[in-house]
Each structure stands twice: as structure tokens, then as C-alpha cells.
Amino acid sequence: MSQRILRNAQIVNRGQILEGDILIRNGRIERIGPSLQVSGRVEEIDLGGLLVLPGIIDDQVHFREPGMTHKAQLYTESRAAVAGGVTSFMEMPNTKPPALTQELLEKKYQTASRDSIANYSFFMGTSNDNLEEVLRTDPNTVCGIKIFMGSSTGNMLVDDRRTLDNLFSRSHMLIATHCEHEQTIHQNLARYEAEYGDDIPFTAHPEIRSHEACFLSSSTAVELAKEHGTRLHILHLTTARELELFDNQTPLTQKRITAEVCVHHLHFSDEDYPALGALIKCNPAIKSAQDREALWTGLLEDRLDIIATDHAPHTWEEKQGNYMHAPSGLPLVQHSLVLMLQKVHTGRLTLEKMVEKMCHAPADCFRIPDRGYLDEGAFTDLVVVDPSTEWTVRQEDLLYKCKWSPLEGVQMKGRVMQTYVNGELVYDRGKIVSETAGMRLAFTPLS
Numbered sequence: 001m002s003q004r005i006l007r008n009a010q011i012v013n014r015g016q017i018l019e020g021d022i023l024i025r026n027g028r029i030e031r032i033g034p035s036l037q038v039s040g041r042v043e044e045i046d047l048g049g050l051l052v053l054p055g056i057i058d059d060q061v062h063f064r065e066p067g068m069t070h071k072a073q074l075y076t077e078s079r080a081a082v083a084g085g086v087t088s089f090m091e092m093p094n095t096k097p098p099a100l101t102q103e104l105l106e107k108k109y110q111t112a113s114r115d116s117i118a119n120y121s122f123f124m125g126t127s128n129d130n131l132e133e134v135l136r137t138d139p140n141t142v143c144g145i146k147i148f149m150g151s152s153t154g155n156m157l158v159d160d161r162r163t164l165d166n167l168f169s170r171s172h173m174l175i176a177t178h179c180e181h182e183q184t185i186h187q188n189l190a191r192y193e194a195e196y197g198d199d200i201p202f203t204a205h206p207e208i209r210s211h212e213a214c215f216l217s218s219s220t221a222v223e224l225a226k227e228h229g230t231r232l233h234i235l236h237l238t239t240a241r242e243l244e245l246f247d248n249q250t251p252l253t254q255k256r257i258t259a260e261v262c263v264h265h266l267h268f269s270d271e272d273y274p275a276l277g278a279l280i281k282c283n284p285a286i287k288s289a290q291d292r293e294a295l296w297t298g299l300l301e302d303r304l305d306i307i308a309t310d311h312a313p314h315t316w317e318e319k320q321g322n323y324m325h326a327p328s329g330l331p332l333v334q335h336s337l338v339l340m341l342q343k344v345h346t347g348r349l350t351l352e353k354m355v356e357k358m359c360h361a362p363a364d365c366f367r368i369p370d371r372g373y374l375d376e377g378a379f380t381d382l383v384v385v386d387p388s389t390e391w392t393v394r395q396e397d398l399l400y401k402c403k404w405s406p407l408e409g410v411q412m413k414g415r416v417m418q419t420y421v422n423g424e425l426v427y428d429r430g431k432i433v434s435e436t437a438g439m440r441l442a443f444t445p446l447s
């Protein structure tokens with residue numbers, strides 16, 4: 001029997017900060033409390049007052065395997081994840097080939113069981129013609145069904161109304177949507193192409209992938225969900241107006257419609273395009289500072305339930321293309337926690353609220369038992385954070401396969417010191433120290 005005790009921690013959990021110890025036995029949290037007495041052989045680790053948070057659960061990442069492994073792999077990006085305090089991830093189906101059959105989906109799980117240090121789940125993909133295959137998805141071991149109601153990398157657009165009706169009415173699982181209205185985007189793009197030819201400035205991205213495109217699509221998704229009683233989760237909201245679609249009166253565990261916001265949309269605004277251009281080109285686009293402000297309000301008012309990353313790496317060379325050629329997406333999973341810690345330092349949100357949105361809420365939203373909280377009996381997925389060390393994001397410390405970050409050169413206060421996955425220490429002060437801890441996530445099906 002392996003036992004380990006973390007002593008002198010500031011444990012951030014369920015809206016409180018408690019000083020105490022955490023006893024870990026066989027991968028689970030055995031006990032939590034002040035000055036725990038322990039019998040038998042135990043490894044003692046004195047944390048000297050550092051913070052301990054539940055491991056981050058990121059419900060939206062693109063790790064590119066299979067088929068785009070020149071950009072990223074489950075092996076490389078799961079290492080980056082744990083270095084950033086992310087202990088569980090849910091990965092998107094727009095790989096090559098896309099995860100449109102149960103067989104292709106299971107192959108991703110097989111690769112992850114071999115290569116992922118973090119816990120993992122993979123969304124089942126949808127197209128205009130794979131309904132029966134989608135309906136065979138196992139709700140106990142798959143996080144959800146992903147619908148691209150606007151196309152992005154991998155073009156998995158589902159735009160056939162009958163298919164959408166069928167998916168929304170017949171799925172007994174959570175449906176996660178990317179919402180941007182395709183025709184609106186095409187019309188906007190045509191206007192910019194007519195004016196600028198091949199030379200469209202990156203500042204046009206939020207005009208092309210516009211507010212209207214977002215609202216038209218997300219309001220359609222909400223209408224469909226209300227009509228059919230679907231469990232809908234809308235990914236990466238970016239505009240002030242979309243917030244009116246979401247309720248903040250119902251407790252999260254009872255909501256049928258939930259919403260996610262991503263760290264880059266909470267951090268950057270359209271004022272950053274002149275300096276960062278293609279590096280922050282993503283879908284949906286980063287919008288105005290007013291939209292960003294509204295997203296913060298929506299988050300703090302609980303209209304937005306979850307903070308995630310949409311980690312979407314492309315190579316540096318690919319990102320050097322002009323507006324039409326540079327692909328959309330940016331790598332973030334190693335820095336989401338520290339980036340949000342900066343917002344804690346500046347008073348945007350409390351540590352407890354950050355933990356709610358990055359750890360507790362994803363577990364509740366996706367109905368993941370025994371994770372996302374530091375509770376006795378739960379799996380020991382946790383992250384040890386030094387809140388005051390100052391450091392700078394440097395290229396040589398990036399674990400992403402693509403080896404770049406839009407945050408290079410940015411000064412951070414607060415650092416991930418250790419990460420534990422299923423009780424195993426996997427990341428220790430700058431080093432990956434174990435590579436075999438990741439487990440397939442389990443879910444409680446909708447009743």
C-alpha cells in the first residue's frame with residue numbers, strides 16, 4: 001500500500017481555503033485536515049504553506065492525433081498540460097481522419113492509454129451523415145458529442161437542419177457546439193476579399209467572424225436545445241450579446257444549457273491584433289475590449305460556467321502565412337492556470353472562484369464522479385502552486401510540440417510547482433517525473 005502525505009498546504013476547495021494536510025493512499029485522497037496523525041510507512045512532503053488546488057479539468061483541447069502530429073501529439077501536449085496544472089482533458093474530434101466512427105474514436109483512446117500523462121476523454125465527432133454511429137456512443141466513458149455549427153480547422157461543418165434536429169432530439173448525451181454562422185462569415189469574407197485581395201489585415205478577423213455570426217449560430221443552438229430538451233454545452237463564447245442566451249438562476253448541476261469561455265478571450269482583445277496578428281487568430285475570433293469585459297461579468301455572474309483553453313496548436317511556420325493562409329488556433333494548455341492567477345492577483349476574480357470555474361464546474365457540468373474537488377475519497381488529481389514566485393514565459397520552457405506561445409516574454413507571478421495525477425507525482429518543479437498516470441475519464445450518464 002503506497003501512502004504519501006502533503007503537509008502544511010493551503011487547500012483551495014469548495015469556496016474555502018483551509019490550512020492542513022492531505023493524506024494520499026492508493027491514488028485517492030484518504031483524509032484531509034489539520035495536523036493529520038498517520039500510522040504505517042508514509043512519504044512526508046512539507047509544502048511550507050504553498051497552495052493546493054484540484055487539478056484543472058480542461059473541456060476543450062486539440063491534441064491533433066491522429067493525422068496532424070507535426071503540430072502536436074497526445075504525448076507532447078499531455079506533458080504540457082500537467083506542467084500547467086491540467087490533470088484531465090477532453091479532446092476534440094477534428095483530427096485526421098476525424099473521429100466520426102466508434103472505431104476511430106476508440107483508436108484515440110488506445111493511443112492515449114499508452115501516451116497520456118493526464119486523464120483523458122475524446123468527443124465523438126458529427127457530420128451531416130453519421131447519425132447512427134453517433135447514437136452508439138457510450139455515455140459512461142465518452143465526454144460528449146461535438147458539433148461544429150461553424151467550420152474551423154478540419155472542416156467538420158454540420159449545416160443540414162434535419163441532421164441537427166435529429167442530433168438534438170435523439171442524443172442522450174451532452175452535445176457541445178462550436179457556434180458561428182457559416183453563411184454570415186462567407187459574406188463578410190467576400191467583402192474583405194473584394195477590398196483587400198490577398199492582403200486582409202488580421203484586425204479584420206473579428207469583423208469577418210463577426211458578432212452576428214456568433215449570435216445567429218448560438219441562438220439557433222439554444223433554440224434547438226429548448227425545443228428538444230437537449231443537454232447543450234456551448235463552447236468558447238466571445239460576445240456580450242450571446243450572454244443573454246444563458247441563465248444564471250439555475251444551479252449548475254441542474255442546468256440543461258451551459259456555456260464555456262476560454263482564457264484567451266478573457267485575456268486578449270482586438271487591440272492585440274497589431275502586435276500578435278496570426279498568433280492570436282482563432283475561431284471564434286477574439287473580439288473587442290467591451291466584449292471581454294462582458295465575458296468577465298458573465299463569468300462572475302455564472303452565465304458562463306467553465307473556463308477552458310481550446311488549446312489549438314499549429315506550427316510556427318504555418319502561422320507565418322497571411323490572413324487567408326495562417327490557420328486558426330493557439331497553444332494555451334501549459335499557461336491557462338498561471339494566466340488566470342494573474343487575474344486573481346489583479347482582483348478580477350478570487351482564487352476560490354477560479355477553482356470553481358476551472359476545476360469544480362467542469363466536473364459538475366460533465367458529471368465526472370470523484371474528480372474536480374479535493375474531497376476525501378476522490379482521486380488525487382491536484383496541483384501545488386507557489387502564488388508569489390515571479391518568472392517569464394520563455395520558449396525553452398515550452399513543452400508544446402509547436403514550441404511557441406503568444407505569451408512568450410510575458411511576466412507571470414505564481415508558478416505550478418507540482419502536479420499529481422491519480423496520486424502519482426507527474427510534474428515536479430520544471431520536470432516531468434512520471435509518464436504513466438493518465439486514466440480514461442468516467443461519466444455519470446444523464447438521467
Ligand code: DOR
Binds near residue numbers: 312
Ligand atoms: O481557432 C480554432 N482552432 N478554433 C477551433 O474551433 C478549432 C481550432 C483548431 O482545431 O485549430
